[in-house]
Amino acid sequence: xxxMASRARLALAAVLAAGLAAGVVAVxxxxxxxxxxxxxxxxxxxxxxDPHRSNDGPSITIWNQIYNTLVDHNAKGEIVPMLAERWQxxxxxxxxxxxxxxxxxxxxxxxxADDVKFSLERLINxxxxxxxxxxxxxxxxxxxxxxxxxxxxxxxxxxxxxxxLVARPTSIVPAALVRASADEFARRPVGTGPFRFGSFVxxxxxxxxxxxxxxxxxxxxxRLVVRLIPEASTAVAELESGGVQALLTIPAQDVARLRxxxxxxxxxxxxxxxxxxxxxxxxxxxxxxxxxQALSYAVDRKGVLEAAEAGLGVxxxxxxxxxxxxxxxxxxxxxxxxxxxxxxxxxxxVTTPLRTEILVWNLPAIVRMAEPVQAxxxxxxxxxxLRVLEFGAALQxxxxxxxxxxxMQWGTVTLDGDYSMYALFHSDSIGPPGNWARYRNxxxxxxxxxxxxxxxxxxxxxxxxxxxxxxxxxxxxxFLYHPSAAYAMRADLKDVVIPPAGxxxxxxxxxxxxx
Amino acid sequence: MTAYIVRRLVATAxxxxxxTLLVFLMLHLTPGDPVAIMIGGQGGYADPQMVxxxxxxxxxxxxxxxxxxxxxxxxxxxxxxxxxxxxxxVIDEVLSRFPxxxxxxxxxxxxxxxxxVGAGVTSAVRQYSVLDYxxxxxxLVGASLPVFWLGLMLMLLFAVTFPILPVSGRGAPFTxxxxxxxxxxxxxxxxxxxxxxxxxxxxxxxxxxxxxxxxRSSMLEVLRQDYVRTARSKGLPEGxxxxxxxxxxxxxxxxxxxxxxxxxxxxxxxxAEAVFAWPGVGRLAVDSILARDYPVVQGCVLLVAAVFVxxxxxxxVLYGYLNPRIRFA
Numbered sequence: 001x002x003x004m005a006s007r008a009r010l011a012l013a014a015v016l017a018a019g020l021a022a023g024v025v026a027v028x029x030x031x032x033x034x035x036x037x038x039x040x041x042x043x044x045x046x047x048x049x050d051p052h053r054s055n056d057g058p059s060i061t062i063w064n065q066i067y068n069t070l071v072d073h074n075a076k077g078e079i080v081p082m083l084a085e086r087w088q089x090x091x092x093x094x095x096x097x098x099x100x101x102x103x104x105x106x107x108x109x110x111x112x113a114d115d116v117k118f119s120l121e122r123l124i125n126x127x128x129x130x131x132x133x134x135x136x137x138x139x140x141x142x143x144x145x146x147x148x149x150x151x152x153x154x155x156x157x158x159x160x161x162x163x164x165l166v167a168r169p170t171s172i173v174p175a176a177l178v179r180a181s182a183d184e185f186a187r188r189p190v191g192t193g194p195f196r197f198g199s200f201v202x203x204x205x206x207x208x209x210x211x212x213x214x215x216x217x218x219x220x221x222x223r224l225v226v227r228l229i230p231e232a233s234t235a236v237a238e239l240e241s242g243g244v245q246a247l248l249t250i251p252a253q254d255v256a257r258l259r260x261x262x263x264x265x266x267x268x269x270x271x272x273x274x275x276x277x278x279x280x281x282x283x284x285x286x287x288x289x290x291x292x293q294a295l296s297y298a299v300d301r302k303g304v305l306e307a308a309e310a311g312l313g314v315x316x317x318x319x320x321x322x323x324x325x326x327x328x329x330x331x332x333x334x335x336x337x338x339x340x341x342x343x344x345x346x347x348x349x350v351t352t353p354l355r356t357e358i359l360v361w362n363l364p365a366i367v368r369m370a371e372p373v374q375a376x377x378x379x380x381x382x383x384x385x386l387r388v389l390e391f392g393a394a395l396q397x398x399x400x401x402x403x404x405x406x407x408m409q410w411g412t413v414t415l416d417g418d419y420s421m422y423a424l425f426h427s428d429s430i431g432p433p434g435n436w437a438r439y440r441n442x443x444x445x446x447x448x449x450x451x452x453x454x455x456x457x458x459x460x461x462x463x464x465x466x467x468x469x470x471x472x473x474x475x476x477x478x479f480l481y482h483p484s485a486a487y488a489m490r491a492d493l494k495d496v497v498i499p500p501a502g503x504x505x506x507x508x509x510x511x512x513x514x515x
Numbered sequence: 516m517t518a519y520i521v522r523r524l525v526a527t528a529x530x531x532x533x534x535t536l537l538v539f540l541m542l543h544l545t546p547g548d549p550v551a552i553m554i555g556g557q558g559g560y561a562d563p564q565m566v567x568x569x570x571x572x573x574x575x576x577x578x579x580x581x582x583x584x585x586x587x588x589x590x591x592x593x594x595x596x597x598x599x600x601x602x603x604x605v606i607d608e609v610l611s612r613f614p615x616x617x618x619x620x621x622x623x624x625x626x627x628x629x630x631x632v633g634a635g636v637t638s639a640v641r642q643y644s645v646l647d648y649x650x651x652x653x654x655l656v657g658a659s660l661p662v663f664w665l666g667l668m669l670m671l672l673f674a675v676t677f678p679i680l681p682v683s684g685r686g687a688p689f690t691x692x693x694x695x696x697x698x699x700x701x702x703x704x705x706x707x708x709x710x711x712x713x714x715x716x717x718x719x720x721x722x723x724x725x726x727x728x729x730x731r732s733s734m735l736e737v738l739r740q741d742y743v744r745t746a747r748s749k750g751l752p753e754g755x756x757x758x759x760x761x762x763x764x765x766x767x768x769x770x771x772x773x774x775x776x777x778x779x780x781x782x783x784x785x786x787a788e789a790v791f792a793w794p795g796v797g798r799l800a801v802d803s804i805l806a807r808d809y810p811v812v813q814g815c816v817l818l819v820a821a822v823f824v825x826x827x828x829x830x831x832v833l834y835g836y837l838n839p840r841i842r843f844a
Contacts, residue, residue, distance in 0.1 A: 045802065048601040055559050126568035129602065131553045134560040186603065202611050203794030204685055229683060229792040233667055237675050238682045392547025392807055395555045423560040432551065432561045 036513045037223040038493060040246040040506065041235045045203055045228050049189040050182065051171035052123045055132035057504045058228070060168045061248065064505050065208050065224060066106075067171035067191035070097055070116070071162055077323060077415045077500045079162045083111065083172055083192065089455065092157040093140075099148040103215045105174045106196045113150045117142040118175035120152070132169035157453040159460060163325075163414040166501075194219045194509045204228060219509045220495075239264065239488060245513070246489040246496065248503040252310040252365075255486050264488050268312050271485040271502055273411040274319050274420075275308070275369060277358065277478040282438045283404055285350050292475035294344035295405075296334040298380035299373055305481040308369035313483040318468040319410070319420045321482035323500050326417020326451065326464035331472045333479065341380040352381030359397055359406040360388045366407045369480065399432040406436065408477070415501060417464045421448045425471055439476035443467075520832070527824045534820045535590070535813060539583050542809050549599045549807040550575065556806070573599055586813065595817070596810040600803075605814040609796060613818060616795035618689045619787065620780040622711050623719035627780075628773055630723040632766075635730025639738065639765075640757060650727060657724035662783065666717035666790035673713060683792040686710035714791040718784060722776050729772055733765040740764075767838050774830030778823040 046059040051067055070084040084097040103111040120142050124133045138158040143151040154161065164170065171191065178185045189197045192215070195208035208224040227244055229235040232251050238244045240261065250258060250266070259266045277295075285291045301315035317333040320326050345352060360370040370386055377384050384405060389397065397403050412420045423434035426448045430438050447467035451460045472479075487503040489496060494514055497507040550569045554561040570576045574585065589596055595605035634654065638647035674682040686692075686706035695703040737743065738761055746760045747753075785797030796815050803811035 045798075048603065050602070053602050054600065055554075056556075126565075126572060129569055129572050131550075131559060131569070133565050134554075134562045137562055137565065183603075186601075201794060202608065203615070203788075203798055204792070227684065227792065228794075230789050230798065231792065234670065234683045234790055234792055237670055241675050241678055241682050243682050243684075390547070390805070391556065392552045392805065393545070395551050396546050396548060399551060399555075399561075419560075429560070432555075432563060432566060434560055 035220075035222045037225060038221050038246070038508055038511060038513065039225040039227055039244045040248060040508075041227045041229045041238060041244040042248050043228075043230055043232070043235065046200075046206065048186055049197065049200060050186040051169055051173065052119070052128050052130045052132075053186070054130070055169050061504050061506060062206050062208075062226060063168045063171055063191075064193070064507070065195040066189055066193045066197055067168070067173065068103075068193050069168065069170050069172065070165045073163075073166050073415060073499055073501060075497070075499060077325070079166065083116075087162075090151070092453075092455075093154040095152045095154075095161060096145070097150050097152070099150070100215060101148055103192050104213050105192055106190045106211060107174065107177070109174060109176070111172065111174075111192055112147050113144040115172055115175045116150045117144050118178070119172045120170060122173075122178070123169060130169060132167070135164045135167050135169055157455070159452060159455055160414060160416040160418045163416040163419070167414060168505075195224055198223070214509070216509065220512045221508060224508060239490070242490065245493045246487065246506070248487050248506060250486045250488050252308075252312045252483070252486060255310060255312060258488050263491055265491050265493075266486065266488045267498070268484045268486045269498065269502075270314070270321060270323050270500075271411070271483060272321050272324050272413065272415055272500070273409065273483055273485075274316055274321060275313075275366075275480050275483055276316065276319070276408045276410075277373065277480070278398070278403075278406045278408045278436045279476055279478065280401055280404055280406070280436075280438060281440075281474075281476050282401065285348060285354065286404060288348045288350075289474055290344040290348040291350060291354075293334075293473075294341040294348070294380065295377070295382065296475045296478050297337045297341035297344065298377050298382060299334070299478055299480065300336040300376055301333055301480050303376070304369055304372045305483075307372045308365055309481070309483045312486060313481045316479040316481050318472060318479055319424055319477070320412060320417050320464070320468065324412045324415055324417055324420070325457075326421065326461060326468075328461075328465035328468055330465055331468050334472075334475075336376075338380050345381060353378075353383040354381060355383045356385075356404045358384045358386050359394055359403040360386050361391050361394050361407050361409075362388050363391065365483075366409065370407055373478075373480075398436045401431070401436070401438055405478075408436070410434075411502075413501060417460075418448075418452050421464060421467060422452060425467070425476070437476035439471075439474065441470060441474060444470050444474075516832075516835075520828070523828045523831070527821075527828070530824050531817060531820055535587070535817060536583070538813055538816045539586065539809075542804075542807070542812055543579055543582075545807070547807050548575075549573070549809065552806055553600060586810070590817075595814045598803075598811045599808045600806050600811075605810045608799060608811055609814040609818050612794060612796040612799045614688060614690070615685055615793060616781060616784050616788070616797060617822075618685075618711070619714055619718065619784050619793055619795060620777060622715035623722065623780050623784075623787075624773065624777050626715050626719035627722035627726055627776065630719070631726025632730050632769065634723070634727040635769075636734055636757070636762060636765075638727070639731045639734035642735065647731075651731070654724035654727045657720045658728075660721060662717055662721065662786045663790055665720065666714065666787055669713050669717055670790070680713055681710050683790075684710060685793055714787045714793055717790070718780060718787040722780065725776070726769060726773065730765065730769050733768050734761060737761045737765040763837060767834060770830055770833055770837060774826055774833075777826050778819075781819050781822065 042058050042061055044058045046062045047054040047056050051063045068083045071079050072082040074080045083100055085100045087097045089095055122128050123130050124136050124139055138154050140153045140155045145151050174190050177190055194211055194214045196211050198207035198209045200206045206226040210219050210222050212218045235247050236254055239247045258264055279286050279292050305311055305313050315333045317331045358370055374384050374386055398406050423429050425439055425444055427440040427445050429435040444467050447463040450463040454460055485502045492513055494512050495510040499505045550566055597604055598608055634650040638650040641647050670682055673680045687703045689707050692704040692707035743761055746756045784795055788795040788797045800815040
């Protein structure tokens with residue numbers, strides 16, 4: 001390792017440590033000189049500047065700069081105050097939030113409880129047509145109890161509500177402006193966040209300007225430019241030539257090469273994502289648990305991770321990655337054991353070769369994952385052909401259960417296990433909501449319900465651990481790996497905070513450009 | 516002439532109607548549902564009640580013919596509807612992106628025509644010379660290079676290894692840059708042009724090859740005509756023979772192709788736009804197709820089709836000026 005590389009790594013460690021110390025809520029520091037423009041690149045166009053109208057990553061990156069939510073995650077994934085300075089749980093179904101006083105929207109108006117009520121109820125109103133309304137579909141109503149006090153009344157007890165209120169589609173918008181014209185608001189959005197909206201040239205860039213009145217201390221930099229560069233090679237070329245200072249996603253294959261560039265700092269951090277194959281548990285012979293276990297024994301997870309993600313990630317034993325609440329290290333990933341796999345197949349009365357098909361999304365990383373899996377299954381006597389379909393078309397087949405095996409990539413964006421466990425493995429979610437395996441297990445349903453409703457974190461944790469153990473045994477999915485998130489920055493860009501939810505949530509309020 | 520143009524314009528309306536119908540049917544026959552993609556593609560929990568609400572709000576639960584008629588009646592009033600994904604008016608989305616594509620396509624067209632006609636004439640006049648072979652081999656290579664690869668190579672060479680041009684992006688809208696020039700500020704134009712060079716070359720080079728080959732063969736044919744011999748025998752200098760007598764006639768088929776090329780460039784710009792992060796309508800169309808954002812796809816196709824049809828009309832009118840023997844009744 002060269003001295004420069006190790007220095008770059010030290011610098012990165014310092015950045016991460018600073019992030020840990022500061023949490024995601026920025027603490028004003030007298031550090032670097034103010035000013036300058038930071039340009040970062042993302043891969044797709046933000047769909048809209050209106051946080052209640054989408055749930056896509058690029059939009060979230062922008063909203064994250066313009067708006068705030070009631071609460072946020074710190075660097076350890078714990079809930080910390082944001083627009084709400086404190087909160088209390090009242091009974092089973094209601095939460096009281098005390099808003100921070102003196103928080104100003106970019107137009108100078110003060111944030112009040114009315115804005116909170118308006119924003120959260122707007123998100124779940126069918127007329128708003130938000131694809132993220134599910135985040136708060138447990139919300140019955142918001143009561144205004146004072147200028148700076150609201151009460152969220154839920155339909156059912158819902159333990160992970162705070163994690164859902166971290167999600168950016170629950171951002172608080174100024175009620176008066178949106179009421180006046182939602183279209184105009186989407187064109188010139190106004191929030192409480194560290195940056196004010198400057199301009200949005202579709203397909204090209206979003207420009208944001210420092211908010212000098214930001215309640216957590218104004219950003220150091222004057223302008224934040226988010227370039228929209230769809231082609232990964234182009235984005236990497238821009239980073240190498242200094243045209244952009246940070247790239248929020250870099251292809252796993254480029255990590256090793258970019259690490260050798262002394263002008264760059266490359267970081268690989270654990271993510272909340274899972275890459276897997278979903279097994280249709282209603283379709284014979286996969287309705288037999290032994291056949292599903294055979295599939296799980298047949299796969300060499302490490303090898304697939306190497307092929308698909310250049311080894312960047314950790315092998316998975318379940319849907320929740322180690323950074324997600326509810327993860328347990330008690331459940332171990334299936335080791336590759338071809339003898340065991342063949343034995344299970346013959347016990348189940350399956351004659352080999354077993355011919356089947358894998359439905360594959362036509363995304364490069366997914367195809368790179370499916371190919372080695374196909375080869376490994378063959379060694380266990382399972383002849384799977386690959387049916388590569390465009391994402392939208394594949395989704396339709398998956399919703400309808402028209403597949404035997406199918407690729408899957410999912411993220412627990414709230415960092416709370418409920419988000420995945422309920423959607424993916426509860427029998428209420430069979431079909432489109434997410435349980436494409438069409439998996440039913442009453443005990444798992446009960447444990448997931450406990451995790452959802454019980455207010456005691458320890459009880460929840462135990463419930464998830466038990467559920468994960470049963471799911472591993474029932475093998476409705478072939479859990480493969482939790483891919484890492486890789487991003488890169490110019491070495492002169494300092495003090496950028498990337499929270500555990502990932503680079504999508506990049507925080508540059510403390511960032512500065514220096515030597 | 517006027518009657519001819521009016522007739523063609525009426526036919527244009529018919530063509531555009533056909534295009535909308537075809538695109539509408541093709542989109543709706545493609546498997547995949549915009550609501551499912553919107554929720555599933557963003558990694559969310561697709562609550563069945565919510566999906567149903569969304570579909571109803573968007574009118575996707577109505578029968579197909581009803582959806583099409585609604586689109587058509589709104590379109591006739593100049594309202595192309597709203598994007599399913601962003602809820603923004605389609606007309607805003609499309610028109611905000613079209614100038615960038617037009618700018619790139621025009622630049623590529625000018626470049627390809629200049630290079631193509633130049634190379635074609637040279638090789639015809641100096642047939643079987645080294646220059647002829649060199650241009651034709653160049654044309655073959657140019658026509659064979661994929662825009663994607665060529666774009667990346669140009670970028671690596673001229674923006675990364677020798678950083679003389681920007682890697683990607685659009686510096687400034689060309690029209691704004693020209694307006695600024697008139698106010699005495701040339702810097703914007705410089706920025707605009709510098710950003711335009713690489714994508715325009717990447718996109719235009721393969722077209723230049725086509726134009727060059729066509730110009731050459733058309734020119735060779737004309738040079739064998741009697742009137743060219745007459746022009747030479749009455750002692751005109753060779754330059755005048757080539758430029759005034761031969762080239763003008765040889766250009767008739769070339770103009771046809773160049774007109775069609777523009778349509779090709781508008782469509783082909785998709786790839787150059789992706790490689791160079793150029794904020795054009797091609798990328799919008801691709802993103803919208805993947806998201807099954809029906810109204811936006813319709814808007815993009817309608818606009819490109821309209822431009823294409825009108826350009827072809829202009830080309831037909833142009834024939835008359837190039838070759839007075841061609842007249843329209």
